[in-house]
Amino acid sequence: MTASPPQAPPARTGRIGALLRSSAVLRSSSVLRSAAALYGSTVVTAGLGFAFWAVAARLASPAEVGSAAAAISAMQLLGSFCTLGLGSLLISELAKRPETTTRVVSASLAVSATVGLVLSLGVAVVVGPVLGRGGPLFGSVPGILVFALGCAAHAATAVLDLALVGARLPARQLLRNTVFAVAKLALLPVAAALAGLSTSMIYLAWLLGSVLSVVAVLSRSSRPSRWLRPPAPPTVLRGLGAQAAGHHAINVSAHAPSLVLPMVVVAVLHPVHNAGFYMALQIASFAWAIGVHLSTALFAVSAHDHGRLRRELLLALRVSLLVTVAGVAGALLLGGWLLGLLGPAYALAAPALVVLFAVSLPSAVKALFIAVCRVQGRLRLAATATVAGSAAEILAGVAGARYGVTGVAVGLLVANLVQGVLMWPRVAGAAGFAGPWPRRITGDG
Template structure:
């Protein structure tokens, strides 16, 4: 499915990159402004609510974003019902997870009143739909729609939160985030809904068919496994760092890791335009794959240079301790970013092929190497141990996938033929 006047893979990727940079920058300003306008305890509690809700919504979405990107382009008459059902599933699972968190989580520190607790499931549901609509836009090869929504949200929520600071506490911060997300998500859904209804009435391209539900289920399960394996490192590593070298060193680690993670998240999002385009245009898959890898490599290279040059300056602004302890780690992480291209490229290729077990094995290997080496080396070499662990983990991944990836890029791998490319009889 490609809507009329839809931009190509390069422009879709550029839209996501610009959106990622702008929202990250405005997001940094947002929390700085909140820190100046609201008491620290209110900012900390609100940040915990939003971060937790974002995490629960991500797990509740079950990896359906990648499912949309892979199957919506070939959904045909199901183009409207497929994402609609997915949005309902994501919201439902997210709500259930949020209710479980209210039972077992540290609610006393996060919520000042029972009304705020009652609001929490709604926050998770809203953030679930807000995120999934990005993937629907990408699947329709209109990443620019998602980019505009996210940039508008970053700016508007800052203005709203600043405007109510004199009369609101943490609830003002949370509501500024959620209410603006609702308005923008509804606006985007109106646009998406119209395009989906048109797509549902448009015959699919010749040779492009929707695979059976059994294949779709396997894709959802495999992709969720990849998501969990990918999430292991950012979830487990901070407690490992604080346990080995203490809270102060973890503060230095956290700011560097947040910058590196932002780049990895951006590179991961760039898989979407490629998967959607390759699913809709299977005859052009080799050319699209080469262009996608070139885009990934370019983003990794630019980000690496940025971390090497601008990164130390940002750490210096945070304080001399951050600069002295974090700069060596940032330089090592910058060197690891280009090595991450191979593993991400393999995951995207596996999504197009609907054969996810190789990507899952590679992600498990990457997380295992990274966490093992960090546990050993941080205790011996401090934070630089995490940097070397990242380099080795990505290096091992690159070595494992190099030959298959080269075969794909050279056009010698003939295994692209799958059920999406079988000519309809």
């Protein structure tokens, strides 16, 4: 009698094996581990940041919240500009020169903070009244000084966060962001009790929270006295200007639309409209940040190991797609309810929230395009594409403002979709997808 052939393993066993293999891939991905550490900071910052604005919405009028959001967006935009690309530069340089960490980081912090202070003073005098609608933050010398100090603090802490990533100290970065988020939230009711929660007091709580977060990081340093000495001179950074300039153009332009558009809404519509729009941006930023952190982690782990780029990029694309689908579905089901908790003026931005979550996927493609260009040494290409794309996003948002905050969000989505289509060939080629694009692209661009 002929022995019967061996039976095929049950389909259930095959599915379990596939799940185990997928789990192993996720655990072995350096990009996902690094991005998860970065996203941990974002979840803390964005979650408590949303709580910050939710408390502000309960303690202040929508007009005050909208004006404060525009002022803080202006501070973040100027602060990001004044980092001069030094944060991204430190990610790669600290790995090459660990023995000079203190000198390079202290010089970078000093340069970014000084530029932030000087530049923001001039900007506050020229465009401050428009951003604050004549509010006290821009209508007095003390208010302008507080605004400038906020810009300097944001520039320095943005550089510090990326320096901690480059120094392989993600726990310190998480600590700084946690203290920052908790401190500024705790200061809001104090400010409301002492002087009433105005635009200026909301901004001041933000600034003091940033200062306390740096103090917390210094307290955890094994030798905090090193950082209290006069910083190293800018000459320590000599020879790194061209590379920093490329990173700088990318970083500023990539974040500019989400910072400029709240100012557009205030100027074209009204601070009350901006209150809802800004809260929608805060919620959507949970999804947007995943693509940004995947890009940062992809650059960090692949900068000196191009062989890892393809497999990590494929995983990043899958995660980005999943996040977008989940975000849009969640916004459709819960967006109106969540914004409505803050008040009727905020609930009007519910349709814009759905559109902003849809931006997540093309935005992730753009972020991964930047990472691929950085790994391949094509900083000029990434900078040119990102600057042009960000200008298109801002113009599209301005054009959509005639239809309200939903029109602003739709304009942002359309501009991101166009960029995603144009940037996809390079991303797809690096990921190894079949198509008319080259599989490997290298060069100095």
